[in-house]
Amino acid sequence: MAISRAAKTQRRTRIQEEKEELILEAALDVFSQNGFRGSTIDQIAEAAGMSKPNLLYYFRTKEAIHRQLIDRVLTTWLEPLRVFDADGDPESEIRSYIRRKLEMARDFPRESRLFANEILQGAPRIEDELKGPLKELVDEKAAVIRAWARAGKIARCDPYHLIFSIWSTTQHYADFDVQVRAVLGQAHSGEGRFEDAARFLEALFMDGLRVR
Amino acid sequence: MAISRAAKTQRRTRIQEEKEELILEAALDVFSQNGFRGSTIDQIAEAAGMSKPNLLYYFRTKEAIHRQLIDRVLTTWLEPLRVFDADGDPESEIRSYIRRKLEMARDFPRESRLFANEILQGAPRIEDELKGPLKELVDEKAAVIRAWARAGKIARCDPYHLIFSIWSTTQHYADFDVQVRAVLGQAHSGEGRFEDAARFLEALFMDGLRVR
DNA sequence: CGATAATTTAACCGCTTGGTAAAAGCTTAC
DNA sequence: GTAAGCTTTTACCAAGCGGTTAAATTATCG
CATH class of the missing domain: 1.10.357.10 (Tetracycline Repressor, domain 2)
Incomplete structure (x- = not known):
């Protein structure tokens, strides 16, 4: 089984770095327009061009994205x-x-x-x-x-x-x-x-x- | 059956005026803190001290409250x-x-x-x-x-x-x-x-x- | 009082939400 | 090449959402 992202202390792969950046960029669009409660993970995922479970592989919760x-x-x-x-x-x-x-x-x-x-x-x-x-x-x-x-x-x-x-x-x-x-x-x-x-x-x- | 509020052109009863005021006051609290998408009818109803269907008797939709x-x-x-x-x-x-x-x-x-x-x-x-x-x-x-x-x-x-x-x-x-x-x-x-x-x-x- | 209309409640509905499980597909290092 | 780990997908769930229905309750007025 894959090690959960949260358990890691360091970045591991090139893909992770790219995808996390992609997600944060998309999340900035969505959160800045709708606020935290008004934004959905689905919206962010779609803006980032990936599926919701895939996004949740990189950030465990909606709040984790927002905090970062x-x-x-x-x-x-x-x-x-x-x-x-x-x-x-x-x-x-x-x-x-x-x-x-x-x-x-x-x-x-x-x-x-x-x-x-x-x-x-x-x-x-x-x-x-x-x-x-x-x-x-x-x-x-x-x-x-x-x-x-x-x-x-x-x-x-x-x-x-x-x-x-x-x-x-x-x-x-x-x-x-x-x-x-x-x-x-x-x-x-x-x-x-x-x-x-x-x-x-x-x-x-x-x-x-x-x-x- | 009661005439729907929306069909009326004038205020009818004292209760309607009071309750509508109560709802708008509660909605102001909720909307101003969470924005439109971040607010729920339940929150407004609770703040106004009534049930959701009861609130929806006075305003047909969440948007109607917000617009007013x-x-x-x-x-x-x-x-x-x-x-x-x-x-x-x-x-x-x-x-x-x-x-x-x-x-x-x-x-x-x-x-x-x-x-x-x-x-x-x-x-x-x-x-x-x-x-x-x-x-x-x-x-x-x-x-x-x-x-x-x-x-x-x-x-x-x-x-x-x-x-x-x-x-x-x-x-x-x-x-x-x-x-x-x-x-x-x-x-x-x-x-x-x-x-x-x-x-x-x-x-x-x-x-x-x-x-x- | 009694009837009529106004108000409130309980039960419900289909859809969206945040999040999970598990398996399939893909990369990478040896 | 192959095994290990990394990534993606499919299917799913329980809770919350906006809103409806219909029956029960309460207020109003003659």
């Missing part, structure tokens, strides 16, 4: 914040953080929506990650921002709410894409909307709406 | 934008729009999440409302904002992206509540976080991050 996906996404998703540099110029650091987050919303909307779905539904499967690694990283960067404000390099403001506002404004273009397109209409729904958004957000965060 | 809920929420949800006044002072109009949206995120988080769930999953049931009434309303208010910018009353900016950024920053506190709480920690997760958010957002939109 979330773990992977969380890492890459926080990367832009991680590179936030305390020694850099505040204005350009914030500016490029906004730009990077917006690029991610444009290039990886499924990842953003997977995450949004999870949070929206109470984050039952990632509460620990939020309260642990995420909070620690944000605390660290909030301290940097606070130091900049104290040094008079940027306006005094609550660093946490600044981070929230950057997250929300940028991720909005991935998570609420349908609404953005509907409101902008066909004329402005091309890829140019990300350019417009970038221009607007940079100006907003740098100068607000006051006449200059 | 969405219709109702959409109306109240857009109210703050509707009162946006072209003749008012730009700064105070924007400021109070932000405040009102934030109050709604605080007082009606379930409504916000219901809506977010729907959009996130591709808005299959409300595409028409988005492209119709919503777009028209936004177009109208965008014209107002553009006129203010032309008149030099506020900085020149893309009015659509301004509206998006107000929506996203305020609704973030309802939709991503779990994440906000996790990051802020217990110390700042009380109701005071809405005060902090309001202060931050008003300052951001009025002046940006530049030192004043």
Whole structure:
């Protein structure tokens, strides 16, 4: 009898690596569109071009797929914040953080929506990650921002709410894409909307709406 | 035999009105937490304190409940934008729009999440409302904002992206509540976080991050 | 009260769901 | 080539799903 995948500590075969990747890719499509409870193993299997039992040979449960996906996404998703540099110029650091987050919303909307779905539904499967690694990283960067404000390099403001506002404004273009397109209409729904958004957000965060 | 509810054009009894309200209230809880596909009629029935067939006596399908809920929420949800006044002072109009949206995120988080769930999953049931009434309303208010910018009353900016950024920053506190709480920690997760958010957002939109 | 209509319940149905068992087919290393 | 392990398929299951039927119960009104 074949050794169960779960009992293994290391990858074994080329096929396993390929198929697992294929499944995760398909699962990202499905989960990001329907949420965890709204997605079925059959949907994922079909999207991955294999049968349900075959898929379950690689991942023992639906939750196992989801967890691995979330773990992977969380890492890459926080990367832009991680590179936030305390020694850099505040204005350009914030500016490029906004730009990077917006690029991610444009290039990886499924990842953003997977995450949004999870949070929206109470984050039952990632509460620990939020309260642990995420909070620690944000605390660290909030301290940097606070130091900049104290040094008079940027306006005094609550660093946490600044981070929230950057997250929300940028991720909005991935998570609420349908609404953005509907409101902008066909004329402005091309890829140019990300350019417009970038221009607007940079100006907003740098100068607000006051006449200059 | 009783006349089917669907055949009626008017409310008939006191009980019907009460029970329908009870069901919609329960459905708001359930749908806002699990999305449409992730919610079951049994869950809603249990939350409403009645049996599934009894619930289905008042609403013929799961979708009928959802549709009525969405219709109702959409109306109240857009109210703050509707009162946006072209003749008012730009700064105070924007400021109070932000405040009102934030109050709604605080007082009606379930409504916000219901809506977010729907959009996130591709808005299959409300595409028409988005492209119709919503777009028209936004177009109208965008014209107002553009006129203010032309008149030099506020900085020149893309009015659509301004509206998006107000929506996203305020609704973030309802939709991503779990994440906000996790990051802020217990110390700042009380109701005071809405005060902090309001202060931050008003300052951001009025002046940006530049030192004043 | 009594009749009529409104409401609730119990029993049920066909379909989908997450997951399993076991055997057949395929790869790979010797 | 062949034996061992790896992969895929076929057949299946119990529970959950949205929804129906019909009978029992309760409210309403003359």
